[in-house]
Amino acid sequence: MWEEIDTKFKKYPARMAVAQKMIELGLKVDKNKKIYCDNLKISDAALAKAAKVDRRVIKSTIETIIKDKELSNIFENITPAGTLLKNIAKNLGLGVIEIEVGDDNEGILAAASALISSKNISIRQAYASDTELDDNPVLTIITEDFVPGDLISEFLKIPGVIRVSIY
Template structure:
């Protein structure tokens, strides 16, 4: 699906950068053709500055999204969710980051969750970066409990795992 979205902008690399940025950040487009996050408008100038582009490219991308039913349905319903990993310590939560050997391989999340579940650990949030948008995709798991001894070694021993960061 992501490749279909990016393919829609193959003829315009500058608009392709805008779309990639919107997807990476969970930003949508409202019916007025404005970039938004959870219903809050984000100025096109701010998006343009963040990606080193021009406001007009951002506006043209938003209009193009609304003109295509496939894209319209996606971006009108896009929602951003908070990433608790950056505030986990302040909230008294634990974070474990799993770097996969091959992010396109199936079962990475299930295998890691199974290890945590076997130790009765409560998971608050799971965040996975999409391998099509991230140069270094990862699985981030935020838990209520501190990690008991051996859990990191069990996750590190999974065949899909390249590295574990705590």
């Protein structure tokens, strides 16, 4: 997906910033050139502010997307992922594990899940930031119970794990 988007927008860094922000937030474009988060309409001005671009860049980005078959197929079908529980986990009595990963990150979710499961702790949610968008990608796992801090050393043994925070 990113190769396709990069190819279409590489000459237009501001448009690329808009496309990245749209994907990050789960925003889609409809055939009427309107931007939505699920069924909530998003103003051009609000997206421009979030992407730190001029509002006119939003219009030109949408035009580019609508005119291009591959891009429109991507951006017309985006669905937001829902609420990330990380910031409210403590209020809900849930645990949080943040695992910073390196370039070699295959199998980290499976290994981390197995480790958590071995302690009879259920996973409520898992979210991985996009390695193409983030310089320091993080796997965030929300658990039904707090995870004991002594597991940090076990997480650090997983190949590709750089840093672990448990709270």
